[in-house]
Amino acid sequence: MWIIPNKLLIYIFWIMEIRLVSSFTSAMLCGRIPGLTAAQRQLCSEMPDALIALGEGHQLGSQECQHQFRGHRWNCSEVWQRNVFAHIMPVASREAAFTYAIANAGAAYAVTAACARGNISTCGCDGRHKSSGGDGSSISMDWKWGGCSADVDFGMRFARKFMDAREVEKDARSLMNLHNNRAGRTLVKKLLKTDCKCHGVSGSCVMKTCWKSLPPFRLMGDRLMQKYHKAKTVQVVRGKRGLRLVLSRKKHPAAVAAASQKQTLAWPKRLELIYLAPSPNYCERSLRSGSLGTKGRICQQKQGHHGPQSCDLLCCGRGYNTQYISRTVQCSCQFHWCCQVECKLCDESYEEFTCK
Numbered sequence: 367m368w369i370i371p372n373k374l375l376i377y378i379f380w381i382m383e384i385r386l387v388s389s390f391t392s393a394m395l396c397g398r399i400p401g402l403t404a405a406q407r408q409l410c411s412e413m414p415d416a417l418i419a420l421g422e423g424h425q426l427g428s429q430e431c432q433h434q435f436r437g438h439r440w441n442c443s444e445v446w447q448r449n450v451f452a453h454i455m456p457v458a459s460r461e462a463a464f465t466y467a468i469a470n471a472g473a474a475y476a477v478t479a480a481c482a483r484g485n486i487s488t489c490g491c492d493g494r495h496k497s498s499g500g501d502g503s504s505i506s507m508d509w510k511w512g513g514c515s516a517d518v519d520f521g522m523r524f525a526r527k528f529m530d531a532r533e534v535e536k537d538a539r540s541l542m543n544l545h546n547n548r549a550g551r552t553l554v555k556k557l558l559k560t561d562c563k564c565h566g567v568s569g570s571c572v573m574k575t576c577w578k579s580l581p582p583f584r585l586m587g588d589r590l591m592q593k594y595h596k597a598k599t600v601q602v603v604r605g606k607r608g609l610r611l612v613l614s615r616k617k618h619p620a621a622v623a624a625a626s627q628k629q630t631l632a633w634p635k636r637l638e639l640i641y642l643a644p645s646p647n648y649c650e651r652s653l654r655s656g657s658l659g660t661k662g663r664i665c666q667q668k669q670g671h672h673g674p675q676s677c678d679l680l681c682c683g684r685g686y687n688t689q690y691i692s693r694t695v696q697c698s699c700q701f702h703w704c705c706q707v708e709c710k711l712c713d714e715s716y717e718e719f720t721c722k
């Protein structure tokens with residue numbers, strides 16, 4: 367059995383395999399997933415349908431992570447694949463913080479969405495947002511909750527039970543993971559939107575029905591990316607009730623040393639991403655630091671282009687190879703009524719740059 371002591375995603379991978387064997391009874395199925403804790407096994411046999419949603423959440427997180435980091439030196443591509451699971455985020459870096467957060471946002475989001483679709487028998491719509499009159503403060507006086515509000519609390523709870531169950535070490539790294547896990551899940555709740563529908567004669571909006579719904583997942587990715595850029599370094603301190611993470615103060619070490627410990631302690635905020643270690647530069651291949659290197663990556667070579675995808679940055683100063691590519695493509699396509707599309711053939715040539 368290949369049980370890698372490397373945190374949560376391995377389970378989620380196995381969860382994805384559940385799709386393939388969904389004809390098994392849940393007891394058999396949950397018995398086949400290796401490395402589950404007793405609590406997870408229990409959850410699995412109680413709600414195998416929710417695990418399928420977790421698999422969808424894994425997909426969401428993976429695709430969004432790759433979208434957000436496309437073209438960067440670290441591009442999130444290896445993290446979600448099976449064969450390199452042993453090396454998933456070995457460094458407690460910013461990138462690790464993002465990865466855990468988006469994985470958890472994906473989990474909470476997908477379970478919540480599955481509830482609203484009626485795919486999970488033990489959850490459905492959020493009862494608290496149903497049929498009672500509106501509070502009148504946020505929208506208008508004449509509206510009420512109706513329809514199906516996303517039961518995000520259920521989604522978050524289920525994702526928490528499952529995703530956090532892996533962090534058993536109680537060391538600094540697992541505290542970091544737990545914090546970022548929660549930040550990702552909480553964001554889903556924070557970004558819920560309120561949709562309303564008007565009722566009334568011909569377009570008048572005499573009465574409104576409103577419900578909470580999930581925004582596109584892209585929004586989670588965009589927000590988490592902002593949080594990634596503003597992520598905070600933390601360090602571990604020993605408190606009365608065990609280890610805790612506090613924000614690092616690195617401005618003036620002497621001043622920090624002079625001030626009393628108590629004054630300098632500050633907890634990270636709930637929705638902030640936190641990390642313990644500086645990122646490797648991801649230039650060279652090093653599996654120990656979770657870096658695939660950038661040799662062979664396609665880069666952008668334009669005047670004045672200084673983004674992460676520019677050859678300067680992406681190739682880490684090693685330089686790049688230029689290849690002239692010419693090919694024939696379809697172009698100037700026109701639609702003729704009805705129903706034909708006619709295109710011309712054009713020769714296209716361009717330069718492609720790859721990192722040395």
Ligand SMILES: *[C@@H]1O[C@H](CO)[C@@H](O)[C@H](O)[C@H]1NC(C)=O
Nearest residue numbers: 415418419422480483484485
């Ligand atoms: C969820 O429900 C829809 C229809 O309600 C169904 O088409 C879909 O296959 C279900 N998905 C899963 C993963 O059960």
Ligand SMILES: *[C@@H]1O[C@H](CO)[C@@H](O)[C@H](O)[C@H]1NC(C)=O
Nearest residue numbers: 436437441443658659660663
């Ligand atoms: C991501 O990086 C890896 C390794 O450097 C590379 O093989 C892969 O093509 C990149 N993916 C994208 C979409 O750029």
